[in-house]
Amino acid sequence: MPSQYEEIGQRVKAFRLASGFSAEEVAQRIGISRTALYRVEKGEIAKIDTLERLSELLEVSLPTLLGVGIEYMASAVSYFERTRQLEEKADQIIVLAGPVSFLLASNRFEQALDGLLRESIPDDVANRGKYLGDVDKIMEILHERKRTYMRRRPNIVNLISADQISRFLSTGLLGRRDLPEDVRRERHELARGEMEHLAALLDADDLGMQIGLVTDTLPLAGFQIFRQADLKYLTISPFRLGEQPNIRVGVAMLTSAPEALKLHEKIVKESWKTAMKGADAADYLRNLLETDTTEADRMPSKS
Numbered sequence: 667m668p669s670q671y672e673e674i675g676q677r678v679k680a681f682r683l684a685s686g687f688s689a690e691e692v693a694q695r696i697g698i699s700r701t702a703l704y705r706v707e708k709g710e711i712a713k714i715d716t717l718e719r720l721s722e723l724l725e726v727s728l729p730t731l732l733g734v735g736i737e738y739m740a741s742a743v744s745y746f747e748r749t750r751q752l753e754e755k756a757d758q759i760i761v762l763a764g765p766v767s768f769l770l771a772s773n774r775f776e777q778a779l780d781g782l783l784r785e786s787i788p789d790d791v792a793n794r795g796k797y798l799g800d801v802d803k804i805m806e807i808l809h810e811r812k813r814t815y816m817r818r819r820p821n822i823v824n825l826i827s828a829d830q831i832s833r834f835l836s837t838g839l840l841g842r843r844d845l846p847e848d849v850r851r852e853r854h855e856l857a858r859g860e861m862e863h864l865a866a867l868l869d870a871d872d873l874g875m876q877i878g879l880v881t882d883t884l885p886l887a888g889f890q891i892f893r894q895a896d897l898k899y900l901t902i903s904p905f906r907l908g909e910q911p912n913i914r915v916g917v918a919m920l921t922s923a924p925e926a927l928k929l930h931e932k933i934v935k936e937s938w939k940t941a942m943k944g945a946d947a948a949d950y951l952r953n954l955l956e957t958d959t960t961e962a963d964r965m966p967s968k969s
Contacts (some may be wrong), residue, residue, distance in 0.1 A: 670733070672709030674717070676751045677731050679707040684741035684802055687794060695723055711840035737920040742905040743800050746807045748920055749890070752899055754814055756892040758821040761935055763888035764830040765861075766908030768808060769815045769822065770875065772863040772867060776812065778839065778856055780805050786911045797914055804913060808941040823876045825937050826864075827884045828950070834909045835861060835958045839913055841911055858958065860908075861951050868948035878941025879950060895952030901928050 682692055693703040694720035698880075706712045706720075730737050739745045751758060761767050766775060783801045787794055819917040838854035845853070868877055888906070892899045900923075904916025921927075942950055 667810040669709060671711055673733055675707045675709040676748070677737065678712075678717075678724075678748040680687070680744045680751070681726045681731070681740070681741075682707070682745050683726050683807075684739075684743035684800075686799070687723075688806065689837060692720070692723065695881055695923040696720055709877065715887055725797070735749050735921070736923070739920070740916075740919040741800070742918075743803045745901070745903055745905055746804055746811075749901060750807050750811045750814070750903070752892040753811055753820070754818075755894055757895065758823070758938060760823045760825075760891040760893070760931075761888075762825045762884060762934070762937075763890070763906075764826040764884075764909070765834040767822075767824045767826070768907055769812065770824060770864070770867060770877070771908075772860060774856065774930075775839075775860050775863075775908075776808070779808070782839060782841045782905075783911055783913055785845075787914065788842070791914070800913060808907075819874060821874050821876075821936070824932070825878050825880055825884065825934065828879050828881045828942075830909055831861060832878070832954060835954060837909070850938075858955060861934070861955060865948040865951040865955075868944060868951070876943070877947065878938055878940045878943050879947045880937050882937065882940060884937065887934070889936070891927065891930060898922060898927050900930055 681687065685692070687695070690700050690701055693700040694884045696716065698716060702716075706716065717731055721731055727738075729735055739748065751916075762770075768776075772882060772967075780801065783804065784798060787797045791797065834857050835854075837857075838850055839856040839860070840850065840853050848934070852931060864877070867875060887902055887904055892901075898919060901918060901920045903918035904912060905918060906912045932946070941947075
């Protein structure tokens with residue numbers, strides 16, 4: 667079980683990564699050494715006035731840094747870093763996200779993701795340079811998450827919306843809609859490849875990897891539950907990596923409140939009862955792939 671100070675250090679690191687400041691800049695601005703800052707991030711006891719200065723500089727409330735109540739994260743960098751930290755210790759991860767769950771995604775998807783996230787940032791958006799810098803940080807965190815998962819292999823329960831899969835196959839793996847026809851056709855093939863990869867995972871019937879396709883209504887915002895021996899955490903996030911990727915807009919939340927966990931675990935339990943699994947789910951996916959038509963298919967080919 668991590669200590670209270672270790673958890674504080676993890677939050678400090680997550681918000682520091684999202685701030686755009688280097689460790690040296692943060693240390694200088696709050697009047698401590700870089701070594702002292704790293705000690706805080708590693709979980710050593712921090713003075714309350716140090717945490718207050720960090721709170722002000724990183725634009726996060728002191729209660730959030732201390733883990734009192736709900737953690738709010740307006741940055742995708744903070745959210746994915748906190749996710750990485752929780753996955754490092756989780757024995758079981760329950761995921762409601764669709765149509766692509768990153769830990770179970772193919773290597774091809776991971777390789778395409780950097781360009782996809784950059785593509786999702788409008789050319790005329792304010793602070794575009796900052797968001798492009800965020801992509802670098804997010805990809806580094808995501809690569810580490812995948813390495814940690816492959817090393818530890820925690821149990822995963824993954825619920826995916828069948829409706830989202832249908833839309834994903836129709837539109838393809840797009841960061842934005844105004845792409846050339848040949849690019850859209852290529853992204854459509856990437857989306858098909860990802861669903862073929864998911865069907866193969868379903869065929870494998872790995873006991874440590876339980877996947878359910880849900881035809882009933884699911885919440886639009888994805889959530890994850892991280893279970894350790896004596897701790898549970900819930901994250902709810904608007905940030906997406908697959909269909910209509912979003913790393914700019916929204917506020918993610920993290921809590922260990924029993925009521926929030928109980929309500930979301932109920933959603934998982936009820937959805938799992940009726941979800942398609944195993945060979946049935948794999949057959950459903952392959953039927954979708956056989957009947958798939960996309961906008962790109964309906965467009966005339968270049969002569």
